[in-house]
Each structure stands twice: as C-alpha cells, then as structure tokens.
Amino acid sequence: MVAIEYYVILSAILFTLGIVGVLIRRNAIVIFMSIELMLNSANLAFIAFARQYNELNGQVFVFFVMTVAAAEVAVGLALMVTIFRTKHSIDVDQLSSLKG
Amino acid sequence: MDANLIVFIILAVVAVGSALGMLLNKNAVYSALFLILNFATVAVLYIILGAPFIAMTQVTVYAGAIMVLFLFVIMLLGAEELAGATKIDWQKPAAVVLGVLLLAELIVVIFFRETVFAEFAELTDFGSPAQIGRVLFNEYLLPFEITAFLLLAAMIGAIVIARRVRQSPSKRES
Amino acid sequence: MSGYGIEDLVYILPIVFLLVWALVLVLVEAFTKRPDVTMLLAAFGLLAAVTLSVIQFGTEATAFKEMLTVDGYAVFVYMLVLASGLLSLGLAYDYNRRMGWARGEYYILMLFSIAGAMLMASAANLIVVFLALELLSIPLYVMAAFVPNDASSEEAGLKYFLLGAFAGGFVLYGVALIYGATGATNLMDVVAAALGTNSPVMLLTGAALILVGLGFKVALVPFHMWTPDVYQGAPTPVTAYMAVVAKAGGFAALFRVFIAAFPSVSADLTPVIATLVVLTLVVGNVAALAQKNIKRMLAYSSISHAGFLMMAFVTYGSALYADAVTSLLFYLLAFTVTSFGSWAVVIALEKAEGKGLDFEDYAGLGKKYPMLSAAMLVFLLSFAGVPPTLGFAGKFFLFRTVLEAGYAWLAIVGVIMSLVSAFYYLRVVRFMYFEQGDPEVRSEPVLNLVTAITVVGTIFLFLFSGPLLAWASEAVLALI
Numbered sequence: 001m002v003a004i005e006y007y008v009i010l011s012a013i014l015f016t017l018g019i020v021g022v023l024i025r026r027n028a029i030v031i032f033m034s035i036e037l038m039l040n041s042a043n044l045a046f047i048a049f050a051r052q053y054n055e056l057n058g059q060v061f062v063f064f065v066m067t068v069a070a071a072e073v074a075v076g077l078a079l080m081v082t083i084f085r086t087k088h089s090i091d092v093d094q095l096s097s098l099k100g
Numbered sequence: 101m102d103a104n105l106i107v108f109i110i111l112a113v114v115a116v117g118s119a120l121g122m123l124l125n126k127n128a129v130y131s132a133l134f135l136i137l138n139f140a141t142v143a144v145l146y147i148i149l150g151a152p153f154i155a156m157t158q159v160t161v162y163a164g165a166i167m168v169l170f171l172f173v174i175m176l177l178g179a180e181e182l183a184g185a186t187k188i189d190w191q192k193p194a195a196v197v198l199g200v201l202l203l204a205e206l207i208v209v210i211f212f213r214e215t216v217f218a219e220f221a222e223l224t225d226f227g228s229p230a231q232i233g234r235v236l237f238n239e240y241l242l243p244f245e246i247t248a249f250l251l252l253a254a255m256i257g258a259i260v261i262a263r264r265v266r267q268s269p270s271k272r273e274s
Numbered sequence: 275m276s277g278y279g280i281e282d283l284v285y286i287l288p289i290v291f292l293l294v295w296a297l298v299l300v301l302v303e304a305f306t307k308r309p310d311v312t313m314l315l316a317a318f319g320l321l322a323a324v325t326l327s328v329i330q331f332g333t334e335a336t337a338f339k340e341m342l343t344v345d346g347y348a349v350f351v352y353m354l355v356l357a358s359g360l361l362s363l364g365l366a367y368d369y370n371r372r373m374g375w376a377r378g379e380y381y382i383l384m385l386f387s388i389a390g391a392m393l394m395a396s397a398a399n400l401i402v403v404f405l406a407l408e409l410l411s412i413p414l415y416v417m418a419a420f421v422p423n424d425a426s427s428e429e430a431g432l433k434y435f436l437l438g439a440f441a442g443g444f445v446l447y448g449v450a451l452i453y454g455a456t457g458a459t460n461l462m463d464v465v466a467a468a469l470g471t472n473s474p475v476m477l478l479t480g481a482a483l484i485l486v487g488l489g490f491k492v493a494l495v496p497f498h499m500w501t502p503d504v505y506q507g508a509p510t511p512v513t514a515y516m517a518v519v520a521k522a523g524g525f526a527a528l529f530r531v532f533i534a535a536f537p538s539v540s541a542d543l544t545p546v547i548a549t550l551v552v553l554t555l556v557v558g559n560v561a562a563l564a565q566k567n568i569k570r571m572l573a574y575s576s577i578s579h580a581g582f583l584m585m586a587f588v589t590y591g592s593a594l595y596a597d598a599v600t601s602l603l604f605y606l607l608a609f610t611v612t613s614f615g616s617w618a619v620v621i622a623l624e625k626a627e628g629k630g631l632d633f634e635d636y637a638g639l640g641k642k643y644p645m646l647s648a649a650m651l652v653f654l655l656s657f658a659g660v661p662p663t664l665g666f667a668g669k670f671f672l673f674r675t676v677l678e679a680g681y682a683w684l685a686i687v688g689v690i691m692s693l694v695s696a697f698y699y700l701r702v703v704r705f706m707y708f709e710q711g712d713p714e715v716r717s718e719p720v721l722n723l724v725t726a727i728t729v730v731g732t733i734f735l736f737l738f739s740g741p742l743l744a745w746a747s748e749a750v751l752a753l754i
Contacts, residue, residue: 002108005210007149008454010112012206014119014138015447016199021123022440023195029128029174031436033135037119038443040162044142045450051149053457056235059151059227061401061459063236065446066161067247068408071254072442073166075415076435077173078258082419083428084177092436209451209479241278242338246393246405249293250412253386256300257416260379261431264422 007048014041028083028090032076039069107148115141128174132167139163151227277339285337285344288326288352289392295319296385303378309370312378313363316385320359327352340460341399343530346748350603351395351526354610358518359388361614364724366511369621372716373509375422383413384515391523398534400449400459400484403527407445407491410523411438414516418508430507433500441490441497448483451476461535468538478539484531485543492524493577494584495554502561505573510624513569514617517576518610525583529602533590540590547588548684554581555691562698568620568631571698572613575657578695579609585688586672589679596747601668601675603746608668611735612656615728619650622715622725630714636702637711646715647706649729654699656732659692664732667739 014037021034043062050058080090118141121134139162146155225231236244283290299319303312327349334345362384370376390409397403415438419431453459455477456467468477490497505513536543558578565571586602589595623639624630639647656665669692673685705711735742 002104006108006112007145008210009207010115010145011450012210013116013203015443016203016206017116017119017123018443019202020195020199022436023198024192025123027128028432028436029170029177030122030131032439033122033131033170035436035439035443036162036166037122037135037138038440039446040139040142042443042446042450043158044145045447046453047146047149047151047154049450049454049457050151052454054226055457056227056231057239057459058453059154059232060236060240061449061453062151062154063157063232064240064243064247064401064405066157067251068405068442070161070166071250071408071412072435072439073169074254074258075261075412076439077169078262079415079419079428079432079435081173081177082261082264083425083432086423086425086428090177092433206479209475238277239339240401242341243399243401243405246402246409249296249386249389250405250409252297252300253383253409253413256379257383257413260377260383261416261419 004048004052008045011041011044011048014038014044026091028080028092031092032073032080036069036073039065104148108145111141111145111148115145129171132170132174135170136163136167139167153227153229153232281335282337285330285333285335286342286396288323288330288356289389289396291326292319292323292385292389292392295322296382296389299378299382299385303382307378309376309378309380312381313367316381317360317363319385320356320363320388324353324356324360327356336398340462341402342393342396343398344396347526347530347599347603348392348396350746351522351606352392354606355388355391355395355519355522358515358522358610358614359384361724361728362511362515364720365514365614365618365621367720368716368718369509369511369624369721373421375420377420380417380420383417387411387413387417387515387519391519391526394523395526395530397527397530398461400452400461400464400531403484403531404442404445404449406523406527407488408442410520411442411491414438414512414520417512418504418516420512421509426507427509430504434504434508437490437500437504441487443487444483444490445487448480448485448487451480451483455480461531464535468535474539477536478542481532481536481539481543482546485528485546488524488528489550492521492528492580492583494550494580495557495577498554498557498577501577502570502573505576506567506569510569510617510621513573514614514621517572517617518613521576521580521583522606522610525587525602525606529587529590529599532587533595533599537590537595544588544590547584547590548681551581551584551588551684552687554578554584555687559691559694559698562695565698566632568633568636568702571633571702572616572620575695575698576613578691579613579657581691582669582672582688583609585676585684588676588681588684597675597678600743600747601672604743605668605672607735607742607746608656608664608732611728611731612653612663612665615649615725615732616653616657618721618725618728619646619653622646622717622721623713624716625714633702633705634709634711635713636705637709637713639705639711639713639715640707642713643715646725649725650706651703652729652732654702658696658699660696662733662736664736664739667736671743 018034018038022031025031046058046061118134118138122131125131143155143158331349336343387410390406393406397406415435418434419428421427455473456464458464458467493501558574562571562574586598589598656663659666659669676685
C-alpha cells in the first residue's frame with residue numbers, strides 16, 4: 001500500500017499550484033478556479049489523514065469544505081457576473097477604479 | 101514496484117498535469133475542463149483511500165455542479181478571450197519562485213514525520229454513507245447547522261447581487 | 275442523538291437567537307418589502323442578543339461536544355461585536371436610503387455575519403473556526419458590493435471575495451496539517467495530542483498557515499494587498515463594520531486557537547509575529563501619510579491598528595498571557611469606539627458618488643460645524659493615542675504589557691509609529707480648523723446619535739479605564 005505521505009505531498013503540490021495560480025493569473029474566474037484547487041488539495045489531505053488514523057472525521061470535514069466551496073461559488077460567480085455587466089471585463093488588472 | 105504504487109503515480113501525474121494545464125491555459129474554458137479532470141482524478145484517489153461516498157460527492161458536487169456553474173458563467177461572459185496583457189512582469193517569476201519554495205518546505209515538513217508506515221486496517225464499511233452519516237449527525241451537529249446557515253446566507257447574497265433591477269436612482273427618494 | 279442536551283443550546287443562546295431571528299427577518303422582508311421595518315427589527319434582535327449575552331457573563335462552559343467555549347472572553351467579544359452591529363445599523367439607517375439603494379437583505383446579511391463573528395470568538399474546534407470565518411465573511415463580500423451599478427462597490431466586493439477565499443484556503447490547509455499531526459481538530463484534543471505528536475514540524479507549519487490565513491482577514495502586512503481598495507469602494511457603513519468586526523472575529527479566534535492550543539510552538543512563532551507587527555506598523559503608517567482620500571487614509575490607519583492588536587499577541591506563550599488577553603480586549607474596545615466614531619463623521623460629510631471624501635472637503639469644518647469637528651478631533655486623537663482618550667489608555671496598557679514581557683524594542687517601535695501616525699491624523703485637523711471652506715454636512719438624528727455615543731465613549735470611558743480593564747481581565751480565557 002502506498003504510504004500516506006505520498007498522498008499528502010501530492011496535496012501539497014496541488015496546494016502550491018493553486019497559490020501560484022492565484023498570484024499569476026489575471027482573469028478573475030481562473031483565479032477563483034485556483035482557489036478551488038487549493039480547497040480541493042486540503043480535502044485530499046484530510047481524506048489521506050483520515051485513512052491514516054482510521055477515523056471518519058477527516059471525511060466529514062471534506063463534506064463541510066465542499067459545502068463552503070459551493071456557497072463561495074454561488075456568491076463569487078454572482079459578483080463576477082455583476083461586475084462584467086458593468087465593466088465588461090473581469091481582468092483584475094483592469095479593475096483599478098479604486099487607486100487613490 | 102507493486103501495482104498500487106504504479107497506479108498512484110499515474111493518478112498523481114494526471115492530477116498535477118491537469119492542474120498545470122488549468123493554470124497555464126489562456127482559454128478559460130480549457131482551464132475549467134482541466135480542473136474537472138483534476139477533480140475526477142482526485143475522486144479516484146479518494147476511492148483508493150477508502151472514501152467512496154466522498155468520492156461520489158466530489159464528482160456530483162464539485163465536478164458536476166460547481167464546475168458546470170463555472171463553465172456556464174465563462175460561456176455567459178465570453179471570458180475565453182482574454183484581453184489585456186499583464187503589466188507587471190516581475191510578478192510571475194516571483195510567484196513561481198515563492199511557490200517552489202513553499203512546496204519544498206511542505207515536502208520537507210511532510211517527510212519529517214517519524215510515523216510508522218502503518219499497515220492499514222481492513223476496510224469494512226469504512227467511508228460508507230451510513231458510517232459518515234452517523235459521525236456527521238452525532239459528532240458534528242454544530243458544524244452541520246452552521247453550514248446550513250452559511251448556505252442560506254450565500255443564497256440570499258447571490259440573489260441580491262445578481263438580481264439587480266435597473267431602476268432610476270431617484271425612485272426611492274421621498 | 276447522543277451526548278447533546280438542552281444546556282448546549284442554552285449556552286449559545288445569543289448566537290442561536292440571532293440566527294433564528296435572521297431567519298424570521300427573511301420572511302418579514304419577503305412579505306413587507308420595507309427595509310425600514312427590517313432594520314428596526316434587526317436592531318431589536320441585536321439588543322435582545324446583547325441581553326442574552328449579559329446573562330452569560332460569568333459562565334465558563336463548553337458546548338456541543340466541546341466545539342464551542344463560552345467564557346468571559348467570548349462574552350466580551352460578543353458584546354463588542356453586537357455593539358458594532360448596532361452602531362453599523364445607526365450608520366446605515368440614513369445612508370442607505372439617502373443613496374437610494376436600501377434593501378432589507380443588507381440587515382439580514384449583517385446579522386448572519388455578526389453571528390459568524392460571535393462563533394469565531396467561541397470556537398474551540400478548528401473546523402468551527404473555519405466555518406465561522408466563512409459565515410462572517412461571505413455576507414461581507416455581498417455587502418461590500420451592495421451599491422447597484424457602481425463599479426467601485428462591485429470591484430470592492432470582488433476583490434474582498436478573492437482575498438477572503440484565498441485566506442480561507444490557507445486556514446483550511448493549516449487545519450488539515452494540524453489534523454494530520456494530531457488526529458484531532460477539537461482544541462482540547464489538539465493540545466493533548468500535541469505533546470505526544472511525532473510530527474511537531476507539521477503542527478508548526480499548520481499553525482503558521484492558520485496565522486497567514488487569519489492575517490489576511492485582519493489585514494496584517496504583507497497580507498493587506500487589496501484591503502485599502504476594498505475599504506474605499508465598499509459603502510461606508512459596510513467599511514465601518516468590516517474594519518471592526520473582521521478584526522474582532524479574526525483576533526478573537528487567533529488568540530483562542532494559539533493560546534489554548536499552541537503554547538508549545540510559541541517560541542518558534544514569536545519572532546515571526548514580532549516581524550509581522552513591525553511590518554504592519556511601518557507599512558500601515560507610512561502608506562497612510564501619502565493618502566488624500568479619507569477612506570483610504572482610515573483604511574491604512576486600520577491596518578496599522580491591526581499591527582498594534584497583533585502586538586498584544588507577542589507575549590502569548592509566556593506566563594503573561596492573561597495580560598496579553600486583557601490588553602487585546604481593551605485595545606479592541608478602544609478601537610471599536612473610535613473607529614465607528616470616525617466613520618460616522620465621514621458619513622456625515624459624504625455625498626453621493628464618492629464625493630466629499632477628500633481632505634479638502636473637510637476644510638472649514640471647524641468654523642461651520644464646531645461640534646462635529648470637535649468630535650472628529652477627539653476620534654483622531656484617540657487613534658493617535660493622545661490622552662485623555664480611550665485610544666491612549668489602550669496603547670498605554672498595551673505598551674506596558676509588552677514592556678513587562680521583555681519586548682522593550684517592540685514597545686519603542688510602537689511609540690515611534692504612533693508619533694508618525696499623528697502626522698496624518700493631524701493633517702485632517704489642520705484642514706478642519708485652519709483652512710477655509712464651506713462643507714456641507716448631513717445632519718440626521720440617528721447618525722448624530724451614533725457620533726454622540728462614540729464621542730462620549732471615547733472620552734468618558736477613558737475615565738473609567740480602571741474598571742473596564744478589570745472587566746477585561748476577568749474575561750478569562752478558559753484555558754483548555
């Protein structure tokens with residue numbers, strides 16, 4: 001059987017990729033997708049640890065995280081649609097009406 | 101090299117590859133599709149790790165509902181064409197360097213454990229809906245209720261934001 | 275369901291009441307469609323929750339299988355957060371209607387957010403911390419974007435959303451690592467397992483990631499990137515609410531998690547925390563010097579105050595942690611009162627479409643509206659830490675605690691930065707009293723009431739600093 005550490009390292013790789021995605025992409029939707037990748041990687045870590053400790057707690061946490069992700073997606077995409085209606089762009093570099 | 105390890109490596113490569121594909125692709129639709137692939141791969145990993153119910157939920161909720169919503173919005177906004185180049189170019193390499201550093205640290209941290217590579221207990225009914233339900237409603241009742249309110253708040257919020265009726269500004273002044 | 279009893283509900287009655295009340299208001303709003311009614315009912319709900327919280331003072335208990343702790347510390351924060359809610363309602367009352375976009379959902383979302391902040395103060399389980407953080411934040415993303423067809427507001431909402439979701443990811447991964455290191459997320463179990471864990475480094479990393487995530491939330495440097503934009507773009511009552519409650523909730527949870535669960539890693543994390551404090555103080559204050567828009571200036575000032583609040587945290591691992599908690603709570607109280615007061619004045623001068631928010635608009639205020647400018651003077655002095663204001667008392671106690679803990683250099687940095695901050699606060703004073711101008715002020719009973727209450731609070735509560743401090747010290751953090 002594959003050691004748990006390998007799964008957790010995979011989750012760390014995905015987590016880091018998510019962070020890098022948030023930092024380098026300019027399209028707000030892709031930034032949000034990178035954040036979803038981060039959350040998903042944490043889920044993978046939870047499941048792996050749950051397996052290691054042979055307890056279902058980790059899996060239940062993933063349940064909650066999925067719910068939170070769904071809630072965030074609803075609000076986030078609503079915000080993006082609204083901004084697009086006003087500014088016809090979701091490029092975060094172009095959202096600079098707030099520089100003072 | 102036993103079969104388990106080979107399967108894991110294949111899945112890991114697909115997962116990381118699809119994540120990279122998501123990050124690097126200019127077209128937002130392709131990014132979303134790569135992310136769906138990533139989620140599906142991770143779902144398979146969940147099954148291997150003894151979480152069949154969560155794997156099904158992952159496919160249904162994450163890949164099925166959330167990503168479909170993403171795709172819908174991407175199509176709606178026509179966001180697959182990206183306008184505007186990045187103005188500041190030093191940020192990209194800096195981000196990648198930071199990412200690599202973080203990753204190195206995490207790998208060291210994770211390997212720094214003195215855990216025994218424990219033999220996994222036999223999986224009997226582990227991760228089944230009944231078991232998860234039992235734990236969820238007995239141990240984690242409070243978080244469950246909190247998520248209920250969270251979803252309600254998010255629903256109200258999303259509807260308020262998205263359903264803007266364009267009315268003349270002076271309509272409400274008395 | 276095993277293991278739960280009616281006591282669980284009773285212990286968290288203020289939070290439960292608020293949530294259920296918000297549900298009732300959803301129905302009320304659906305049928306009456308009148309924002310005024312919803313607002314008044316929301317205010318009533320908050321007052322009722324305050325009463326319920328007062329009854330709780332003195333309890334020390336855990337509820338829901340030890341996922342929540344109700345103790346003096348939590349109740350103190352409950353009251354602060356509920357009072358912030360009431361003050362925000364006072365600020366929003368006229369503003370929302372005046373700007374033409376009043377909607378009942380605003381108040382309902384605020385109630386959810388307040389409940390989230392209260393849960394953060396009580397959370398004794400890392401998953402509850404995460405969920406409460408989201409419950410606090412998600413309504414705020416919406417409230418920041420509340421002004422319809424306004425690019426700044428929508429932009430603020432989107433930026434706050436991306437920032438907040440990013441932060442949540444860090445917190446979550448930190449919780450995952452801690453779960454991996456200890457097999458538990460209940461703080462009690464984490465503490466017990468932390469002693470015998472065979473992955474101490476993973477525990478430390480998890481704790482650090484949680485610190486990063488919550489640091490985003492309370493706007494510490496270098497996690498403050500979009501905060502001034504968000505503060506500027508969001509409607510001002512929302513900004514006022516965010517500035518206080520996001521910090522209150524964030525710091526409350528941060529303290530509880532770290533003091534209760536991670537005293538063992540304090541030696542490793544203290545230098546990091548001290549660095550964050552210095553960075554935040556320096557960047558926040560220096561950047562504020564360059565601002566011309568009062569909302570942005572107050573935003574950077576808010577960031578610098580997060581630095582001061584974090585300073586209370588430096589001593590968390592030592593024996594002086596009780597003083598650390600007291601100084602945090604007291605400074606939070608001082609900051610709440612002063613902050614809301616300053617935002618009330620900003621609202622009084624603000625006109626539609628983001629006008630009336632530059633320093634020049636304050637010129638001549640001293641001559642035309644002496645009371646209002648006197649109030650603003652008091653608030654600015656309190657921010658800068660000049661006696662006889664509550665802000666001075668807050669800083670005094672904070673610096674004294676830090677000195678006693680042996681961090682004299684940090685206290686010196688704090689004093690120097692306070693002096694620097696006086697520059698930009700007094701710049702507003704200069705405009706108010708020494709420049710000519712003809713400002714227009716919106717004078718409205720509820721708004722004036724808020725200003726009056728906060729001014730009185732800032733000065734007179736200073737006279738009662740002693741008893742207040744005693745109350746804060748009794749706000750014991752039930753050590754698990």
